Amino acid sequence: MAESQPFSAEPCPAEYLRAALRAQVYEVAQVTPLQVMNKVSERLGNTVLVKREDRQPVHSFKLRGAYAMIEGFSEAQRACGVITASAGNHAQGVALSASQLGIPSLIVMPTNTADIKVDAVRGFGGEPLLFGANFDEAKAKAIALARERHMTFVPPFDHPAVIAGQGTLAMELLQQDAHLDRIFVPVGGGGLAAGVAVLIKHLMPQIKVIGVEAEESACLAAALHAGEPVDLQRVGLFAEGVAVRRIGDETFRLCRDYLDDVVTVDSDAICAAVKDLFEDVRAIAEPSGALALAGMKKYVQQHGIRDERLAHVLSGANVNFHGLRYVSERCELGEQREALMAVTIPERKGSFLAFCELLGGRPVTEFNYRYSDADNACIFVGVRLTRGCEEREEILAEMVAGGYQVADLSDDEMAKLHVRYMVGGRPSKPLRERLYSFEFPESPGALLKFLYTLGTRWNITLFHYRSHGTDFGRVLAGFELAEREPEFDHHLLALGYECHDVTANPAFRLFLAD
Template sequence: MAVPSPLSSAPTGAEYLRAVLCSPVYDVAQVTPLQEMNKLSARLKNTVLVKREDRQPVHSFKLRGAHAMIAGLNEQQKANGVIAASAGNHAQGVALSASGLGIRSLIVMPMTTPDIKIDAVRGFGGEVLLHGANFDEAKAKAIELSQQQGYTFIPPFDHPAVIAGQGTIGIELIQQDAHIDRIFVPVGGGGLAAGVAVLIKQLMPEIKVIGVETEDSACLVAALKAGQPVDLDRVGLFADGVAVKRIGDETFRLCREYLDDVITVDSDAICAAVKDLFEDVRAIAEPSGALALAGLKKYVQQHNLQGERLACVLSGANLNFHGLRYVSERCELGEKREALLAVTIPEQKGSFLKFCQLLGGRSVTEFNYRYASDKNACIFVGVRLTGEQSERQDIISELQNGGYQVVDLSDDEMAKLHVRYMVGGRPAKPLSEKLYSFEFPESGGALLKFLQTLGTFWNISLFHYRSHGTDYGRVLAAFELAGHDAEFEQHLKQLGYDYHDETDNPAFRFFLAG
């Protein structure tokens, strides 16, 4: 196997081009597909293409850079083995690459690393040492062991060989579609963005390369403002694959010189991009894997782009399955297709119905309420939006004109993350109430029918509804009832929905009953 000549500490663009073209990454990596996202393309009025790095053997692009560096080691270095610090994709890339070359690899991972990631590294032939409470402590230990025992430390991004390995994605992109106008790449430590940008600008400088960061981990934006790499005070962990406090020195040098632009997005936009990828190409991306697409969508909107060919890198798919619950909850907000409102309404019969009538034919996605006083009730409500820019404000204005006090919580992170699940509690006074769970067809008018049948005759003292995108909606509701009420039972049958009496449910008794 031919080994490329070592790169200097600050290689020129031409040296990087040569290193990328000679890179040995295809001993282990795949040439991944570039797929068109037909639905999103039609929606954005641009051709959107996604580079499927989730299709690599380790489900991430990180294998490219790790192998490029490991394959370039001399015989003595290979005999001594390699070491890395990582709790994610880099760890698996190093383990698989080293294993394929017959080299010992030791991966230092924080003590808190989930078993699924530890097992994945071992499955690819790596040894695992659990050390430290976080990545920084694990990295310090890895560097210490490399100095003590002679291992070669394989950094995740800030090394010319690693950058060149990631740059092979750029070669594939222009081979697969030479008419691309813009390429969007995620930025964590900057290895992928630097590698793709320096390669593209050597061969087709007319193609724009745009870096995408999360708003709460924007180490490149901070470095550009400061003129040099700086430490962020904190980083957000939702997109953990790009949760980097400080961009690399060499990656910053290249990004500053070769990137055309940088854009930041929030976690809701990332969730919406995860959904887009699933709906268009059936890929389940990790949050950092969907970051570039989220940036692409925002860039199109900001710059009013139309008729262009836009490519983005789906950088990884090593997702914690339970994280999909959060993604599912937030994707509608990321697309600006749901409004969350706190609305004060009078505590009297028929108030719910009047409120829903004011909403017109709009679909209610969530409705949380618990009796608090005889005067007013404060409800937490979600309303699905069609995507028109002024629609959320129009709804608020309509409710205010109807006499309701409204607070917009759509951009309130605490409300979205915590408060929506905590609305309620025990009533302020003893109530004689019965609790029921209902299932009804998830179709327009189903919730309105529920309120028209039951809500104008008996006082509703507790209410929770959340749309989950399934065929059936589920409501939990309590009514003020003194013992058995034959008329109420008749109306339940008239409603025609499946229901169950939950009054004796222990969770209700422990946390919600008066």
């Protein structure tokens, strides 16, 4: 076993190329296929290819970087073992890499990590240790244990050896198709984007490399705006594989210097991309795994790209099965194939028929209604679209021209998450009510903490929760409150959950308020 050569303080592209060429990742990793996505290609007017990193033994690209780093450790480092902190793909990559090399590995994972991920680490030969309420606490514990036990910490992205290992994917892409015009790469901590960008721009600079971030965890965009890595105040966990609060120092340097562009996408667009991957190549991607495709679709539309060869990386498939329900519900909105509306119609026989006739044969995907008034009814309705936003605007205009009062709820997050499941209940008496949206940690005791902290002084008038398979739960709660109650605000601060006053939300006013 030959130890890897040390890197300079700021490795140059040639140094990264040498490291990638010397990386022994194929002792454990696979050369993954590059497949054409025929349906998406036809729809976008470009040749779209997907790099299938879900085919790796750990169903993620993370194996490349983990093995590249661990394989280069000295005999002394190997004897003491390796340690990392992760609740996802990096954990499995480190566990399998260490096991392949006969090295003990300890993987610190947050206490709320799903059993399937803990079992996967154990199955790949790692020793899981559950600690802390979140990744930051688990990471702090791992670093402390590394010092205490003289183990070597394997970072998930911000190390040249890890970046070079991820860069082996770029070498494969060029060998599989040297005529690519653009490559779209997901960005979390930046290891994959940095490795791909630095090698592609060194070898074939005419190929554009575009990073794709989730709007709820766009740490690279924030760093580019600030001119240096910064901490995000909050990170959404739907695409948990890229849910990183702060981009790495070295990955930021490389992404800043070698990425051609960065695009961000929302959760609905990611859900639509998950569906595209399933329908085209029968891959079931995790949300972060479909991120690059979501970004590609948005970028093609924004820049009018036609007749190019476009590759994107399906970075992982360690999907939480229960999260697929949320994906299924939201993908039509992400593709702009469904409009959600609140429409006021007369409370008389034949009104629904007349309303559907005005839709001109467009299929109704959802209809929620409960009697509440002798004169008018407010319905929550979904309509399938074939021409996206343009058709949605046509429908809204037709509703107004037909004499209906209509509100477009297609982009109203509260309507999509909560109100659509709650239509039909109104208070039987006037209430002084305020409405809040909360993010509960998906861990035992979260609801009890909520109730204990707020106490029994304030009457809860509304409560809705539905699991979406992520690491936090979206909760909508109403309280009987005066307009100003400082003591209630103090209790909210003590609770420590992310929350927002959404009393003025139009979907709430239309369907649930008195």
